[in-house]
Amino acid sequence: MTYAFVQDIASSWDRYQHLRAALTGPPPDGLILHLAGPTDEGFRVIGVWESERAWRQFQRENLQPALAALGAPDPPQPRFRDLNAEHVVFGSARQAGDT
Numbered sequence: 698m699t700y701a702f703v704q705d706i707a708s709s710w711d712r713y714q715h716l717r718a719a720l721t722g723p724p725p726d727g728l729i730l731h732l733a734g735p736t737d738e739g740f741r742v743i744g745v746w747e748s749e750r751a752w753r754q755f756q757r758e759n760l761q762p763a764l765a766a767l768g769a770p771d772p773p774q775p776r777f778r779d780l781n782a783e784h785v786v787f788g789s790a791r792q793a794g795d796t
Contacts, residue, residue: 699729700752701745701780710735712769713742719763727751745780 706713713733724731730745746752764770 699780700749701778704742707739710740713740715767716763725755
C-alpha cells in the first residue's frame with residue numbers, strides 16, 4: 698500500500714540543503730515523489746512512497762547516517778497516512794529550479 702506524509706521541521710532551509718547534498722546517488726528505491734520547501738517556521742517535506750517499508754529502509758540506511766554525519770539531531774517522526782489513490786492527475790512537469 699502506498700504511504701504519504703507531510704513533515705514540518707523547525708530548522709533552516711540551509712540545513713535541508715546540506716542534508717540534500719549529503720544524500721548522493723539516484724533516487725531511492727520505492728520513492729514516488731519528494732517535495733520540500735522553506736516555511737516561516739523552517740521547512741516542510743512531503744513524501745510519497747510505494748510502501749512504509751520502503752520509507753523505513755531509506756530512513757535507516759540513508760537518512761539517519763547522513764544526519765549523523767552532519768551532526769544533526771534526528772527529525773521528528775512523520776505521521777504516515779495510507780493513500781489509496783483513486784484519482785491521479787499528471788500536469789506538465791517542471792524541473793526543480795525552473796522559474
